[in-house]
Amino acid sequence: MERVGTASVVSCVEHGPIGLHGLGTAYTCTADVRWDDGRTERRTFPVGQLTPAVHGMAVPVYEDVADTRGDGTELGRNDTAAWSQARVPLLLVGGVVVLVLCMGALRSTYRLFRGPERKETKRERRPIGRTRSAEQRKAAQVLAT
DSSP, X not given: OEEEXXXXXXXXXXXXXXXXXXXXXXXXXXXXXXXXXXXXXXXXXXXXXXXXXXXXXXXXEEEEOOSSSSOOOEEEEOOTHHHHTTHHHHHHHHHHHHHHHHXXXXXXXXXXXXXXXXXXXXXXXXXXXXXXXXXXXXXXXXXXX
């Protein structure tokens, strides 16, 4: 079951700059939430969902309650629509970047195991019918005369 609503931040607790939530400042905020069914309640949001910067503003939020046993309730800011249109282009760009990096790694690995480059000289092409032994006989005849 999922429900949506709007939250208005009442208070926040600051965490950081170094702590269990990583590097930098993070906030755990308590907000008054008005759900779409009209009910109002005060809820504490997980770290990083709300900040003091939105104090007093109506922020779209959601609550997703798991259908299974246990505490599967997820509460968060409902700003997923901002990234939904960018998902496909970002995946394409990311895929191209990964492909180029893999091709570069394969080329480098090939060059590493191939060894140093050798410059091969092309043998002189002889006209058809002129073999090496024929050229040697001709040179011997020229020397004999």
